[in-house]
Amino acid sequence: MTQSTAPAHEASQEALPRQHRHYSIGELARMFEVTPRTIRFYEQEGLLAPRREGQKRIYREKDRVRLKLTLRGKRLGFSLAEIREVVMMYDAMPDGNARQLWRLLEILADKRANLERQLEDIRLMRMELDDVDHRAREVLRGLGHEA
Amino acid sequence: MTQSTAPAHEASQEALPRQHRHYSIGELARMFEVTPRTIRFYEQEGLLAPRREGQKRIYREKDRVRLKLTLRGKRLGFSLAEIREVVMMYDAMPDGNARQLWRLLEILADKRANLERQLEDIRLMRMELDDVDHRAREVLRGLGHEA
DNA sequence: GACGAGGTTTACGTTAACGTAAAGTGCTTG
DNA sequence: CAAGCACTTTACGTTAACGTAAACCTCGTC
The missing domain is CATH 1.20.5 (Single alpha-helices involved in coiled-coils or other helix-helix interfaces)
Structure with a gap:
């Protein structure tokens, strides 16, 4: 959170209906401007649980929302453990x-x-x-x- | 958590004169509920610069305020480097x-x-x-x- | 003069949250 | 079929922000 250029906040384009239904890890990563590594790490920490199609991870709408909430929590200084605490209990x-x-x-x-x-x-x-x-x-x- | 008893109505006027003028590291630590180690660390990171009286560190009002600002910044998720950036340029x-x-x-x-x-x-x-x-x-x- | 309560330095340890290779899988495209 | 993506796992590396331990002063006081 150091860069002075901060126009691109969350997902940039949102004209299309959410019918897409599922995303690849790369798509999600670009959407939220994080690396795939980060997303896999969040999964490992129990914050995401994408389906698998063979080897590949398949993210659905729910996962996207979770990721969004997670990143928001992070911006507010919450630890992943704290975020998980809420998210998991919610589930x-x-x-x-x-x-x-x-x-x-x-x-x-x-x-x-x-x-x-x-x-x-x-x-x-x-x-x-x-x-x-x-x-x-x-x-x-x-x-x-x-x- | 960080607060002790919330002062019902903090008198606008200076109830207690800040004549104390200087504090030991332990005093400051208790005041803000941090460890002395933390305070020394902040000094090492260039956020505080207490006087010395022999070996002992002597903190004055300015240092106390800086520590307060630093901790506030931290609660808002700023890194020590970011905080220092502002504090040092201010000086x-x-x-x-x-x-x-x-x-x-x-x-x-x-x-x-x-x-x-x-x-x-x-x-x-x-x-x-x-x-x-x-x-x-x-x-x-x-x-x-x-x- | 032994002692405990504060302070000091030095230095290694720890945790969170990833970064960064390295090496392999599977598709599709020239 | 070689090359190039996009993805996978495994695993060691890194940074920030302290924690923790050891070994040492320096008081006041019992």
Whole structure:
């Protein structure tokens, strides 16, 4: 997250209906601007579970969404373990027992608290960036008069 | 997690004068709930530059603020290198040449863009958490009827 | 003067999240 | 059929951000 050129965010083109239904690893990788290695790694970490057609991995819509959520979580500073925690429990929900569901609610509340704190952090950090920006511009004005 | 007891109403005026003026590494560590090792590491990475009194490190108000900003940056997912980039240029500002100042403005814009994206990410993630929460509660209600 | 509570340096260990070969499989295309 | 993709597995390498351990000062105090 270091590059200053950040126009290409998520998937670029989206005119076509999602009828495609399945993607290759390379397609997904290009879509989200990650390497295939990353996608395989996420699978190994239990975040994705694509079908196989022979050797090849076949990703369906669900996998694409998961990957999207995973990357979003990462941008927010969550670890893969944390993300998996939510994702897996979400999957186990339908037949989940009460204890697990309560545990899930607990985790969700935790994540939400995290987000709220981040909102405040962003607010503060914004103010500080604005401040530095201001000072820098003033110094620049000063330099303009000299030279 | 990171917070102790939330101060109900932090008096706008300086309740306690910051006359303390300087802190030991242990004090700072307890204040921010990090280990001394972390603080030394940040120094080694060029984020802090405490005075020395003999061997001992002496931290002043400025250092405390820097540490606070650093930790905030970390919570937002910035790397120490990124944080240092801003912090150091901020320090070099007064006598900075124009090119460096422009570079600083560039970096600031970059960070701000980052924050904006995070805001959006938070918004989306919140919605998804809410959704999962909803479903989980419904399943729980269902379980209540059985058993 | 032994001791414990703080501090110090040096240095190796650890974890997460991938990167980077190396070597093989399967298709299709000139 | 050779060449070129796109994909596969296996496995070692790398970076960031510390943790952890050892061995050493330097107080105040019991």
